[in-house]
Amino acid sequence: MRPDLSVNIAGIRLKNPVLAASGTFGYGTEYADLVDINRLGGLVTKAITLEPREGSPPPRTVETAAGMLNAIGLANVGVDAFIKEKMPLLHKFNTAVIVNVAGSTIAEYVEVVRRLDGCQGIDGLEINISCPNVKQGGFLFGSDPQTAAKVIGETRKVTSLPLIAKLTPNVTDIVSIARATEEAGADAISLINTLLGMTINVETKRPKLANVTGGLSGPAIKPVALVMVWKVAGAVKVPVVGIGGILSGKDALEFLLTGASVVQVGTGNFVDPQCMMKIIHGLEQYCQEKGIAKISEIVGTLEVEK
Amino acid sequence: MRPDLSVNIAGIRLKNPVLAASGTFGYGTEYADLVDINRLGGLVTKAITLEPREGSPPPRTVETAAGMLNAIGLANVGVDAFIKEKMPLLHKFNTAVIVNVAGSTIAEYVEVVRRLDGCQGIDGLEINISCPNVKQGGFLFGSDPQTAAKVIGETRKVTSLPLIAKLTPNVTDIVSIARATEEAGADAISLINTLLGMTINVETKRPKLANVTGGLSGPAIKPVALVMVWKVAGAVKVPVVGIGGILSGKDALEFLLTGASVVQVGTGNFVDPQCMMKIIHGLEQYCQEKGIAKISEIVGTLEVEK
Amino acid sequence: MSVVQKQGKILSNLEVAPSIFLLNLGLPQVAETAQPGQFVHLRIGPLSDPLLRRPFSIHRTKPEEAKVSILYQVVGRGTKLLSQRCSGEKLDCLGPLGRGFAIPKVAGQFILVAGGIGIAPLIFLAETLLRKMGNGKWEVEKEKRKKMEVVFLMGAASTEYILPESELLSWGAAVEVATDDGSKGHRGPVTDLLTRQMDRSVASCHIFACGPEGMLKEVAQIAGQQKIPCQICLEQRMACGVGACLGCVVKTRSGYRRVCVDGPVFPAGEVIFE
């Protein structure tokens, strides 16, 4: 018997709990030669802002030990071009489409959400209050429960689409921020976005990224992501989306057991475009081996002695 | 001409800017067969508490991608046994000895510092307000500027030894905590301690560490450590001690350029006991190649375009 | 011409000059469809260090042997590890990626300028151009035909880095060499050869260049002054290699463009050098 991998999260029905993470899968079509998009649980777009943005100067990425830093800087086509040019292509795929939203002001978030609200084919919005690469790009919004709640509360008012709050790990108390966004009306909570990091070229005495600092992703951050998922999943009622260093079925299972209802794969796509396909297969196999009929049964079943 | 690697930090004169980090070099003697301790800039002991502590149950360590998690739990012999049994052996080495201090209450920190104050052979104290593995073990003290300042201020009153505040990276705003400890009388600031993390065995559905969560160290965290050193070095007047994922001379140089006056090596010692010797050699070589007479000249000389 | 992800078998991986390796991979689909200037994105090892793939130009293809060749220089951890991989092992490859050189519709004099390891994609290009000429695929008036020519200007640190000269000659290219130390050919930068060539240049002339950024900037300048069409092959740090991460951008007159899909070959006049 084939296990049932489908899940419902924040009112969105997904074929399976594996989604492509924002910023790592473009606008969906870039990987179309290599990945059967229709087999994915869903995909999250690159962050969309009100106006088009050029992004940071290069170099924008650099490898670190078991990870990478990026400072893309919210480069995107802007919400109107997104709706006109990108959404029609995305809509053709038979998979959930979640649009990642960023802004420099609360008003900008609200306006982007308002424009996306009417757009056909969008299954949900992920509100990025966690981008570390733009000073006015969300990082500050996600560092404090009040502001985080404000962004979610205001965007909540202008859309009936499922809202997912995406949190930054660069905080003292992730739980208070998660709770604040839940109370403000988030239907789910995604974590983690990248950790702030930097690296230096000792020959030139300059930072390797033109932007000086960037966001750390990849296997290096998996332990940090897991502990945050564990804490937040134990503290909120809405579902949690686990993100950070997931490259294998085993990695995904760690997040599901720890309390994430679904997972997103970011850097893993760069390392191996087959990554998400292998993860879906790995989950299926695990369920089969353990006699699990439905993947959602294992969510949060981590056994912790007390 | 041989470059001058010596540095003065917080009133402590060091042969070179390379120290062994707390908890990774035992009480100094464990590596004596393998490392010429007298060639080190200095060494920091395992955290010392008032009473002896057994520490956490095993397993206490687990490898992660380019890093490791530890949950040792402040296992130590207690301050009195340390003074009686360990210090006499440490005192024999011709290197700076810094004692790492931890406690469950501010009163405990103060009492440990008071007892160490009289002890011969101690060059400085590192006040660990950042251990993630014991609920009452410092983590909370380091998460908030007021409490951090309180610990430093109170311990400052009972000793004339140089005091180094060791900070946790698991905070929203490291600069505010660094500044608070500086104002409270810290002579230097060490960062970073470990990032909080966890990892799961998906077969047993249990955390791999008995303590559930642990502290992440090693190359994986280097980018995070660097950005915190960069921020803090730019914001305080006291010297900064750079720690986190340093395994090579190049790694150490990244920290020095970014603003650390000296560095500590932790996990690197496990990977390669010759690590610190190689780093010292690497610094020497770099200075020679670049015609740098004194290593301290390069501290904070990172070129950042604005 | 779609991109594939395949396990390519290492047919050989040999040091052909100091720290320069020639890697032959069994990759039928890529060998079949690749165009000069395109690249492959290789996963060096299965573990998480090194984590990211590394991009390498396609140096040669032999579709009839299902073979793709890479010419690479050991410059860091990834290329070091790659140089230690053995025949018979497999490498995870993505390719062919990127937009290669645009082959002009009308023939003429093709000047290829290679600096150091930048020679890698230009051999594939030279071979393609020369084969096309041999086939008489270009329709040119008779009197112009004698002016059709591939001139290969090759710059390197010293003589031991000048690799496929005899092969190029045998295909019918004109080859000139410049070395930094003067151990072979002209002593000085390869752009000296280009400047000299400009004096002899004919009406319908095209420049194609690959090499270090400084060299490309100068080539672009020379071509600009002479108003000669020029295509340059760029490098940038890459994560995805397929246009999804927006990591590999270069500044152009039409804003930041992605080297991996909008390039790696760009019209020289488009690129804004810092």
Next chain:
Amino acid sequence: MSVVQKQGKILSNLEVAPSIFLLNLGLPQVAETAQPGQFVHLRIGPLSDPLLRRPFSIHRTKPEEAKVSILYQVVGRGTKLLSQRCSGEKLDCLGPLGRGFAIPKVAGQFILVAGGIGIAPLIFLAETLLRKMGNGKWEVEKEKRKKMEVVFLMGAASTEYILPESELLSWGAAVEVATDDGSKGHRGPVTDLLTRQMDRSVASCHIFACGPEGMLKEVAQIAGQQKIPCQICLEQRMACGVGACLGCVVKTRSGYRRVCVDGPVFPAGEVIFE
């Protein structure tokens, strides 16, 4: 007998049973001074994944050939990578580490109980005991001498994992085998053989055991009931291997003790099994 860090040359690294490898290393100082039960701590590769060293018991030494052997099972990433390292390459080794088996002052019947890959250190021990007996190094009264004996109880999943039996026999050990699937010897756990052996056991008898935790627990119980001295060789996840990190502790009657320096061999009665 101090610990050294040396680049050991891989003399050979061969699969001797399914997923079990025998690694021979050129390590003169370690070969010279190692005692049975001690271990080496190996760095598997130069990159940061895998990061930490891996501990392996010393399986044999040949000081005259400067050789140290390791018998290891591929169970994860580190051991997989180790199995791919080739002859002629070097491995960074720390050793010899830990407190090995305490060889009793008075001879008698030595019962060695190995479960699975736990056989690795016991071969070194058997060889050492038998050599010492052969040398007549133990001063025993004549009538006791005939009772001196090494009994090697070997447990494994199935027959193909039973490796050095003939060699043990040739040295003069008594060997008994138990397999999980009954493909050789007794069908069942090796502890069955130990229980049986207890009925025939003689006055001055010692047990030495290495294997999975469940087996060691049972061996410790049997030894405790019979009041026979018993030493067991433990495993724990290790970081430093030299006593500095306090990571590798095991619960004992005198609190947590470090497996790497206080062990890996402990008196069975000391250890508190969960």
